[in-house]
Amino acid sequence: MGTVVGTADDCREMFEGNVQTRITPFSSANQIGNPVTYKLVRVAGDGRLVPATDEEILEVNETDVHITTDACQTLGYLPTEGLSSRLSQLESSEAISSGLLQSDNVEPYTEQVNSRLECFNEEMLQKVEQEERLVMIDGSQVPSTPPEANIYCSNANKLFDEDQVHHEALLQEPFLVSSNVQNGCDMNQSNTVEPCSNAAASPKETALPAAAQKPDFSLVRGEICLDNLSIKALQETFRATFGRETTVKDKTWLKRRITMGLVNSCDVPITNLTIKDNKLLGNQEKSNDVSEDMGDLKDAPSGNDHMNGNSKACGHSLSVNNHYCATEDFSCEERAAKRVRKPTRRYIEELSETGERQQNDKSMVPSKDQSPSEKSEVRSISVSSGKRVTVTRMVSLAGSEIEVPYVSHVRRSRPRENIMALMECHSSCLEARASAGESNRNLSPSLSQLTSEVVNRSSVVKPSGPVHKEFATSHNSNNEEEHILSEVDQDMEPEHMDSSGNSSDDNSNTGAPIMQGVVGLRRKHHRAWTLSEVTKLVEGVSKYGAGKWSEIKKLSFSSHSYRTSVDLKDKWRNLLKASFAQSPSNSMGSFKKHGSMNIPMQILLRVRELAEKQSLVPPMSKVVSR
DNA sequence: ATTAGGG
DNA sequence: CCCTAAT
Numbered sequence: 001m002g003t004v005v006g007t008a009d010d011c012r013e014m015f016e017g018n019v020q021t022r023i024t025p026f027s028s029a030n031q032i033g034n035p036v037t038y039k040l041v042r043v044a045g046d047g048r049l050v051p052a053t054d055e056e057i058l059e060v061n062e063t064d065v066h067i068t069t070d071a072c073q074t075l076g077y078l079p080t081e082g083l084s085s086r087l088s089q090l091e092s093s094e095a096i097s098s099g100l101l102q103s104d105n106v107e108p109y110t111e112q113v114n115s116r117l118e119c120f121n122e123e124m125l126q127k128v129e130q131e132e133r134l135v136m137i138d139g140s141q142v143p144s145t146p147p148e149a150n151i152y153c154s155n156a157n158k159l160f161d162e163d164q165v166h167h168e169a170l171l172q173e174p175f176l177v178s179s180n181v182q183n184g185c186d187m188n189q190s191n192t193v194e195p196c197s198n199a200a201a202s203p204k205e206t207a208l209p210a211a212a213q214k215p216d217f218s219l220v221r222g223e224i225c226l227d228n229l230s231i232k233a234l235q236e237t238f239r240a241t242f243g244r245e246t247t248v249k250d251k252t253w254l255k256r257r258i259t260m261g262l263v264n265s266c267d268v269p270i271t272n273l274t275i276k277d278n279k280l281l282g283n284q285e286k287s288n289d290v291s292e293d294m295g296d297l298k299d300a301p302s303g304n305d306h307m308n309g310n311s312k313a314c315g316h317s318l319s320v321n322n323h324y325c326a327t328e329d330f331s332c333e334e335r336a337a338k339r340v341r342k343p344t345r346r347y348i349e350e351l352s353e354t355g356e357r358q359q360n361d362k363s364m365v366p367s368k369d370q371s372p373s374e375k376s377e378v379r380s381i382s383v384s385s386g387k388r389v390t391v392t393r394m395v396s397l398a399g400s401e402i403e404v405p406y407v408s409h410v411r412r413s414r415p416r417e418n419i420m421a422l423m424e425c426h427s428s429c430l431e432a433r434a435s436a437g438e439s440n441r442n443l444s445p446s447l448s449q450l451t452s453e454v455v456n457r458s459s460v461v462k463p464s465g466p467v468h469k470e471f472a473t474s475h476n477s478n479n480e481e482e483h484i485l486s487e488v489d490q491d492m493e494p495e496h497m498d499s500s501g502n503s504s505d506d507n508s509n510t511g512a513p514i515m516q517g518v519v520g521l522r523r524k525h526h527r528a529w530t531l532s533e534v535t536k537l538v539e540g541v542s543k544y545g546a547g548k549w550s551e552i553k554k555l556s557f558s559s560h561s562y563r564t565s566v567d568l569k570d571k572w573r574n575l576l577k578a579s580f581a582q583s584p585s586n587s588m589g590s591f592k593k594h595g596s597m598n599i600p601m602q603i604l605l606r607v608r609e610l611a612e613k614q615s616l617v618p619p620m621s622k623v624v625s626r
Numbered sequence: 627a628t629t630a631g632g633g
Numbered sequence: 634c635c636c637t638a639a640t
Contacts, residue, residue, distance in 0.1 A: 526634065550628060565628065570634070573631090 527562060529571055534599060536560075537571055538606050546572060546614050572607075575599070579608040 231251050239245055529537075540552030549565035549572075557563045563571075578599060 547629070566630095566636095567634080569629070569631095 531600070531603075533557075533560060533563065534571070534575065534603055537568055538575070538603055538610065540568075541572060541614075542606070542610050546610070575604070575607045576611050579604040579611065 231249055235245070235248070536556045537552065540548075540556035544551045544555070549568045553563060553565045553568055557568070
């Protein structure tokens with residue numbers, strides 16, 4: 001609930017902040033066809049739509065979305081998820097909005113209608129899809145939408161039939177209007193928004209506080225409509241809606257399910273929204289079949305509203321839900337979220353990066369084609385194809401607006417903190433650059449910030465400025481360069497060894513030769529191991545035993561902050577390999593001809609020695625060492 | 627948080 | 634070196 005309130009506030013902000021209320025050209029409605037999903041969004045003072053949270057993802061129809069429209073949708077649509085209950089919650093906001101709208105222009109009505117239409121369209125699309133699915137599944141004739149449903153639809157249409165003739169055509173498709181939608185529409189019924197505000201407002205106040213005593217709003221037409229249906233009919237409807245049979249006999253359940261299904265079908269991932277709501281309740285119904293789970297998940301997000309608003313209507317089933325939710329509300333949410341985010345991994349992220357960009361590109365095209373959306377501040381593209389949703393937002397920069405990919409605050413570069421700032425900076429910069437360039441050369445504030453941040457960091461470490469060494473030469477073969485550097489290091493190292501201990505030295509001297517800024521996109525930082533390092537490593541191993549990498553790192557590599565225990569481990573592994581590989585044929589002498597570093601025989605021998613020792617007496621060595 | 631291993 | 638899984 002609290003969340004809801006917050007939403008309302010946001011809405012208010014939107015309205016207030018948004019000076020220019022724009023009316024969506026009707027044309028947009030015509031073009032509809034893209035499912036639109038709105039999530040918690042707020043409008044910045046300048047009118048930009050901004051995700052309520054950084055992580056918030058806003059899926060919006062790419063076509064022009066107007067703030068007003070958005071507001072409408074936010075108000076009307078969001079609630080939709082939760083059904084009537086939601087509506088009640090939003091009432092206040094609606095009232096506000098309505099008031100504003102009224103004062104503003106008469107147009108709001110139109111806008112609302114549009115928004116609504118969009119909703120309908122979405123639903124219709126969904127419906128159609130479902131139908132198709134059904135066909136595929138059954139092969140038999142598609143269960144036509146229950147007559148009632150159609151009737152219902154027709155009613156809904158009547159609301160704004162005059163304006164949208166074309167829409168009707170679309171609506172002709174079997175199409176169930178969810179109660180929510182209805183509610184949302186109610187506002188529109190009267191030309192003036194007033195009625196809606198009034199009607200809505202009153203219920204809400206009562207409803208919100210005490211769920212127990214709620215007005216009849218719970219009995220939405222949709223509900224009623226469904227009510228009239230027999231169980232069988234409901235099942236049919238269910239089937240039509242979800243594309244699968246259901247054995248559930250519970251009328252209430254069916255109704256709810258259908259309603260919610262219709263509602264939810266509009267928006268796919270709602271996780272964000274849910275998360276914000278502490279109260280988001282999961283829908284826990286025991287599903288009869290597996291697929292049911294999916295539905296539940298979907299429902300989960302909106303569950304909250306449901307509870308609040310529909311408790312009355314749904315009766316017992318709801319009460320059960322409430323209970324469940326009360327205890328596990330959040331977990332439910334999480335569950336859903338997890339499901340959605342499952343594939344999340346940094347690795348995957350990177351991979352998907354490309355996809356995102358592509359998507360962006362795509363989005364660009366349609367935007368032009370679809371309709372000139374001059375003003376849409378935010379245009380986010382929902383990609384139905386992929387699970388990932390890319391969000392972009394327009395940022396006015398230097399007078400011109402540019403589309404910028406919305407970047408999550410999560411840092412992309414490697415997690416390690418020590419890492420030579422330089423390298424990180426490099427990689428980050430490169431990344432930033434790359435992404436910026438790839439994404440239509442847009443400068444994203446977030447990106448820039450990131451970059452600057454990185455830069456600052458680097459500057460702290462190395463005030464002198466951005467890497468110089470690295471830029472020196474950028475051959476295609478980094479290895480060579482690195483190799484050379486390593487050699488240099490080797491030469492220098494010995495000297496440092498004695499005085500080793502000051503990290504600054506390491507940073508500047510041991511300096512990371514790495515990313516050759518210009519050419520390679522290679523983001524791997526590589527720092528060749530110096531002889532001294534190897535020596536230390538071996539020493540450490542002999543002292544503390546292999547496997548005590550953290551110890552070794554602490555005691556023997558205090559000065560080399562960039563070597564992590566993992567690095568040590570890896571290096572040791574390599575050394576072992578090398579030592580054993582070389583032992584058979586000592587002919588090579590003290591130097592390996594390979595590209596790898598020259599490792600003195602001595603060391604290799606020592607390594608082998610240690611290795612054998614440890615392998616033979618693993619436990620002892622560890623204990624003994626100290 | 628470390629360590630062991632695979633890539 | 635990087636990334637993960639298992640401790």
